[in-house]
Amino acid sequence: MGNQKVLALKHLTKSFGQKHILQGITLDVYQGEIIGYIGPNGAGKSTTVKIMLGLVDDFEGEVELFGYNIADGDPTYKQRIGYVPEHAEVYDNLTAREYLTFVGELYGMERDHAEEKAKDLMAIFELTDVFDARLSSFSKGMRQKVLIIASLLHNPDLLFLDEPLSGLDASSVMIVKEVLAQLAEQGKTIFYSSHIMDVVEKISNRIVLLHDGQIVADGSFEQLQQQNKEGTLEQIFNELTGFNQHEAIASSFVSVVQDGDTT
Amino acid sequence: MREFQSLKILDTFKKGFEVFGVDYEVMRKILEVKLTMDQRRVPTMFNQSTKKKEDNNQFLKSLGMYLLMSLILIPLVLGDHYFFQMSLVFGIVMFIVMTSMISDFSTVLLDVRDKVIIGTKPVNARTINTAKVIHVTIYLFCITGTLTALPLIVSLVQQGFLFFIVFVVELILLSFLIIMFTALIYIGVLRFFDGEKLKDMINYVQIMLTMMMLVGYQLVIRSFEFVDFQMNITIHWWQYLIPPMWYGAAYEWLLQHNQGQSIMVLSILGLVVPILALLVYLRLIPSFERNLDKLLSQNTKATKRGTxxxxxxxxxxxxxxxxxxxxxxxxxxxxxxxxxxxxxxxxxxxxxxxxxxxxxxxxxxxxxxxxxxxxxxxxxxxxxxxxxxxxxxxxxxxxxxxxxxxxxxxxxxxxxxxxxxxxxxxxxxxxxxxxxxxxxxxxxxxxxxxxxxxxxxxxxxxxxxxxxxxxxxxxxxxxxxxxxxxxxxxxxxxxxxxxxxxxxxxxxxxxxxxxxxxxxxxxxxxxxxxxxxxxx
Structure with a gap:
């Protein structure tokens, strides 16, 4: 496996008005790594990803992808990136065929090539019947599969996945997880954000934990376990983000449900 | 998806776009997708009953309505009280086009999906922005075109070539004014508000624009009751603020040879304001795109209202x-x-x-x-x-x-x-x-x-x-x-x-x-x- 540097963030800071979303992120990512990128809501995860995709500008610090400084403004580097967005945005008036072909073409693929590949991938996910149906009629899981296909159609070297398994059924989850593992083996780099800790724990070979715009932990799951003397990633997560009242909160919740005392 | 006539026409300008650093092939693809989606913006009820006629162009059907509406304009392009009549014509055109712009095309201007879907692909920002403007322009020209096709023909036959040409040029200027005006208002609103408040503000702006159009239309008619349009035309200061009058005035100047100062000023406003608006718009586009993100942000702070x-x-x-x-x-x-x-x-x-x-x-x-x-x-x-x-x-x-x-x-x-x-x-x-x-x-x-x-x-x-x-x-x-x-x-x-x-x-x-x-x-x-x- 190559140890070529794919991604480099140097002192990345970003604020919206008074709010400091990112407070100096420095991170190097190498080829073949699956990064579990985790943190509580508002920690700055999606902002980091958006900056790397060129959706947010006006940041301070340096962002290099494949050795190219993205502040230079040439979007060509995006050709090697695949992205599954957080809110599952698609043009849902289009059919799956139209949407996937369009995305493929935007990535610079030939129309016929993109269409054929999309068709094959849809067939593997057992979606051949709905290839010509509009995305607006798709269930959440079907839509998610389309998004995953859209992100991989052009065979990218770097993947940004934001909750890519949401809405998928159990067997599809197993397939996608295996796909990711095999892609990483072949030298693709994956940036995986999620709130579901056990998946992150199993899938990633390196975990980066973000809290209040700073990296508070970085290393393999085993390394984090040794440092924190905790069992699961969930527990480590709670310890590092200083959250330990879940039992107390839960019991006051239940007590209110039963019309009891709030304390 | 099928071939679009409008895109074929656009193909002739390919070179022009490339000079300005637009990736024409990619822009064409984006427009193709956008136009396809517009056709399908169909009432959901419709959708279920007519499943077979998938690509039946819903948009073309609505154009039929505009053609019908254009009949009211025809009597107005006959006769010789150009200033009055044409101000009214432009008033009506502006009213109809602007309302449809606000109700149907706000979604195009304010579409946040573009950024996530297209912005993450290797496409440069200029191509995306140009595609957006061209998209709205195509739509606008379709509406304005159908709305004025019959009146234009009638005017060519009845009033002669000069009248016709002035009509065409002024319609184009008016269309640009409408696009820029709408876009600039949204830019302003996006700049000063965010979160839910922003969505509310956009809502109020849309309501206000619709109301303004209603009242403005009355004002155009009203303003001529104070004007003795046989001989002296006295222009009140507030009439400078009514765009249809700029375009009506040009007729007074060019065809009736009235070279009164206020008439000239009005006519020139009609030319200068759209150009100025375009320049301001081009300058503000980057901040517009940036502020568009605010539509996604959830501002959860809210107070309970009095119940x-x-x-x-x-x-x-x-x-x-x-x-x-x-x-x-x-x-x-x-x-x-x-x-x-x-x-x-x-x-x-x-x-x-x-x-x-x-x-x-x-x-x-x-x-x-x-x-x-x-x-x-x-x-x-x-x-x-x-x-x-x-x-x-x-x-x-x-x-x-x-x-x-x-x-x-x-x-x-x-x-x-x-x-x-x-x-x-x-x-x-x-x-x-x-x-x-x-x-x-x-x-x-x-x-x-x-x-x-x-x-x-x-x-x-x-x-x-x-x-x-x-x-x-x-x-x-x-x-x-x-x-x-x-x-x-x-x-x-x-x-x-x-x-x-x-x-x-x-x-x-x-x-x-x-x-x-x-x-x-x-x-x-x-x-x-x-x-x-x-x-x-």
């Missing part, structure tokens, strides 16, 4: 707990549904504007004292016009999927829902307008009209029940998508307007009979009592 007023009404108007619950619910829905506001609030403008329009017209014929003794207070019936639109829209909701809750919860009497929603509509929408008008009218017509006002109130209450039955039958409130609302039931609306006419007639008659009004009041009260119980 005292609502609860007070709920206690007075509703007799069961279930009805009370629905009343409060409907009230809250009505204050949050942006689409509802956009569709209904402009008619409030109408309701407030029309009574006074009549009063002002009347004042030119007789004195104030004479008027205040007349029966002109009956113009207050105009405010009842809000009710049909409001009632029709109440069955729709942006979040119509949420309606499962009505099925999943143990509701005893569904009738309570209709009743409560209609009551909420009356209180929330009609009552404030009615109250405002009543206070002003009591000042104008003295306290003697108080019984008449009560009669109007009772009529409104009765009328809303009739509207509900005619327009909604047994559809539950807030359970259908707004997309289905596009087919407005025009015939039914006109029938309902006729019903108002009948009410006004009876009221008018009752005024001329001794004690007639009191009897009428009594009859209405009893009918109301009966109908609210039985009909739902």
């Amino acid at each position: 005292f007023y609502r609860e007070w009404w709920a206690n007075i108007l509703c007799h069961t707990k279930e009805e009370k619950t629905f009343f409060l619910f409907a009230n809250q829905m009505l204050s949050h549904e942006r689409e509802f506001k956009l569709k209904v609030y402009p008619t409030i403008g109408f309701a407030l504007f029309f009574p006074f329009l009549f009063l002002f017209n009347d004042l030119r014929l007789r004195s104030f004292a004479e008027m205040s003794n007349s029966k002109l207070f009956l113009t207050i019936y105009f405010c009842i016009l809000i009710i049909p639109t409001g009632v029709q829209m109440i069955k729709f909701s942006e979040n119509y999927q949420g309606a499962w809750i009505f099925k999943a919860t143990p509701i005893k009497y569904v009738a309570n829902m209709y009743r409560a929603a209609t009551k909420a509509l009356l209180i929330k929408l009609f009552f404030p307008v009615f109250l405002l008008l009543s206070v002003v009218f009591i000042f104008i017509f003295s306290i003697r009209i108080i019984v008449s006002l009560l009669v109007v109130g009772l009529t409104a209450s009765l009328f809303s029940v009739i509207c509900y039955k005619v327009l909604n039958k047994s559809d539950l409130p807030f359970t259908d998508s707004f997309a289905a609302a596009q087919q407005t039931e025009t015939a039914k609306h006109f029938a309902l307007f006729a019903v108002i006419g009948v009410f006004v007639g009876i009221h008018f008659f009752s005024l001329s009979v001794p004690y007639g009004e009191y009897v009428y009041f009594g009859v209405l009260a009893v009918t109301n009592w009966f109908i609210w119980r039985r009909v739902f």
